[in-house]
Structures are given as structure tokens and as C-alpha cells.
Amino acid sequence: MNLEKLAERQLADFDARQPGMMFAEGITLTVEEAYSLQSAIAQLRVQRGEKIIGYKVGCTSTTIQSQLGIDHCISGRLYDTESHSSGATIQRSHYDYLAIEGELAVELSREPQQGDFIKGQIPACISRVFPVIELHHFVIRGERPSAGELIANNAIHGGVVYGKGLPLESLNPGTWNRPYPFFKITNYWRIVQVWS
Numbered sequence: 001m002n003l004e005k006l007a008e009r010q011l012a013d014f015d016a017r018q019p020g021m022m023f024a025e026g027i028t029l030t031v032e033e034a035y036s037l038q039s040a041i042a043q044l045r046v047q048r049g050e051k052i053i054g055y056k057v058g059c060t061s062t063t064i065q066s067q068l069g070i071d072h073c074i075s076g077r078l079y080d081t082e083s084h085s086s087g088a089t090i091q092r093s094h095y096d097y098l099a100i101e102g103e104l105a106v107e108l109s110r111e112p113q114q115g116d117f118i119k120g121q122i123p124a125c126i127s128r129v130f131p132v133i134e135l136h137h138f139v140i141r142g143e144r145p146s147a148g149e150l151i152a153n154n155a156i157h158g159g160v161v162y163g164k165g166l167p168l169e170s171l172n173p174g175t176w177n178r179p180y181p182f183f184k185i186t187n188y189w190r191i192v193q194v195w196s
Contacts, residue, residue, distance in 0.1 A: 001033060007040035010152065014041075017096050017137075020153045024141035029148030031070065037152045042077050054078040054105075056134070058155040059147075068147040076155030082135070084161045090135065095158050099138035105130055105162065130165025 006022070013021045029037065042052060056076045059065050065072065084090065092098050109127035116123035135158045142149045150156060 003036060003040050006037055007044055010037065011041050011044050014154075017094060019096060019137050019156075020139065020141045020149060023149045023152075026143075028142070028146065029152055031147050031151060034148040034151035038076070038154060041154070045079060051080040052077050053080050053083060056155055056157055058157075059150070068145055068150065070147045074147060074151050074155055076151075076157045078157070078160060082157075082159035084159060086161065086163045088161055090159075090161065095135060095137050097138040098158070099136040101134045101136065103132050103134050105132045105160075105165075107165070128165045128167055131163040133161040135159040135161070 009022055010020070013019055046052065054077075056078060057073050058076065059068065059070065059072075059074045090098075106126045107128040107130070108125050110125050112123060112125045116125045122129075136156045137153070137158045138156060140146075140149060140156075
């Protein structure tokens with residue numbers, strides 16, 4: 001496996017809004033190979049001026065994990081060029097089978113430590129929680145869904161629209177005094193969905 005050539009190919013396909021075309025040609029990757037490829041693509045993106053601004057966790061459902069033949073979550077990188085603030089207009093044509101997913105994101109104030117995770121409490125390393133709408137290139141090109149393809153395609157991540165969020169101190173149940181953040185999705189100025 002020529003990692004450099006695969007990374008260049010994957011990035012070119014991603015830029016052409018057709019991610020993962022090599023999987024339609026029958027290539028398969030192990031989880032380890034896929035993460036190596038994802039890292040090589042990240043290096044290329046950073047070299048051309050993009051910044052990694054965070055990470056996403058995917059496949060948190062045991063049902064999805066079993067469908068992919070894994071027993072763990074997967075991760076992908078978030079880039080500044082794919083990050084949009086609330087109110088942004090997103091062009092459907094910029095994505096290969098655009099799918100959206102409401103999520104909660106966290107901003108860390110420092111690297112997590114084991115002592116941060118106390119049952120029933122928000123970890124002290126979290127400085128802010130905010131709503132996001134994750135944008136996906138919802139396409140799997142291999143004969144069957146695989147963890148290798150999903151990981152190599154940056155967990156099918158195509159971007160994120162983020163809200164303002166709330167600082168940690170305002171999230172304690174006894175001191176909640178702010179309105180809940182909410183999502184609103186519109187399509188040509190028509191409201192499609194609102195939820196909080």
C-alpha cells in the first residue's frame with residue numbers, strides 16, 4: 001500500500017466532492033491502515049494551510065459497530081475550512097449526498113484526566129457545551145459498509161455548523177437560568193425542523 005499516493009487520491013476525490021472513490025474500485029483497508037491514511041490526508045491538508053480545530057467521535061451505537069465488525073467508536077478530524085457559525089448558508093452541491101445530524105459538542109479547557117470523570121457530573125475539563133449540526137457526505141462506495149472505508153473518509157465528516165453554546169458554570173442543574181439552545185434547519189427559507 002502506497003500511503004502517500006492513496007492520501008493524494010483521497011484528498012483529490014474529497015476536493016472534487018466525491019470522497020472515497022477508490023472504495024468503489026474494490027480497495028479494502030484494516031482499521032489501522034485507515035487511520036494511517038486519515039493521518040496522511042490530515043498532513044496534506046495542514047500543509048496546504050488548513051487547521052485541525054477538533055475531533056469527532058462516531059459509531060457510538062453498538063448496533064452500528066456490529067454492522068461494521070468493530071467493538072469501538074471511531075474518530076475523525078474537524079477542519080477550520082469546514083466550520084460554519086450559526087446562520088451560515090450551506091450549499092447542498094458541496095456535499096456528496098448531504099446528510100445532517102444534530103449533536104452536542106464540547107470545548108475542553110485542558111487535556112482530560114482520569115479524575116475528571118465522576119459519575120453524574122460534567123467533567124471539569126469541559127469549558128463549554130454547544131449545539132452543532134454535523135454535515136456528512138453520506139456515501140459508502142464499497143460493496144459492503146466497512147470501518148476501514150468510514151475511517152479513511154474521515155468518518156464521513158464534511159463539516160459542522162456550530163451555535164454559541166453555554167459555559168460549564170451555567171450547566172449545573174441548580175443554577176440553570178438561560179434559555180435552552182436550539183437548532184433550526186431551513187431549506188430555501190422554509191423551516192424544515194426546529195428542536196432544542
